[in-house]
Amino acid sequence: MPHTVLIHLHNEDPVVGEIEELPNPTDTMLRVQNPRKRDGKDLHYLQNDVTTVYWPWTRISFVEILPSGGEDEIIGFVRE
Numbered sequence: 001m002p003h004t005v006l007i008h009l010h011n012e013d014p015v016v017g018e019i020e021e022l023p024n025p026t027d028t029m030l031r032v033q034n035p036r037k038r039d040g041k042d043l044h045y046l047q048n049d050v051t052t053v054y055w056p057w058t059r060i061s062f063v064e065i066l067p068s069g070g071e072d073e074i075i076g077f078v079r080e
Contacts, residue, residue: 006064007032007055014038017053022065029054030063 002018007030009015017032035043035053042048 001068002033004066004068005032006038006066008061008063009055009059010061015043016040016066023063027057029056030060 002020003022004016004018007015007017015032015035016038017035019030019032023030032053032055033051035046035050037043046053
């Protein structure tokens with residue numbers, strides 16, 4: 001199941017994309033599928049038909065893992 005992530009690159013706007021699995025501590029690059037801006041627009045520095053990008057960890061400040069839609073279905077305590 002892919003994870004939707006928000007990638008904060010050095011000196012650039014954050015990028016949204018999907019990753020297949022969470023990275024290991026020994027990984028040197030992050031493979032991102034369907035990279036796009038936060039508002040869903042294409043990244044101006046990528047070709048139109050690009051679907052997968054590898055970013056080296058040296059360009060990444062940090063990565064946020066966004067919650068999936070399935071978590072909205074959790075029902076909390078209900079008082080009757």
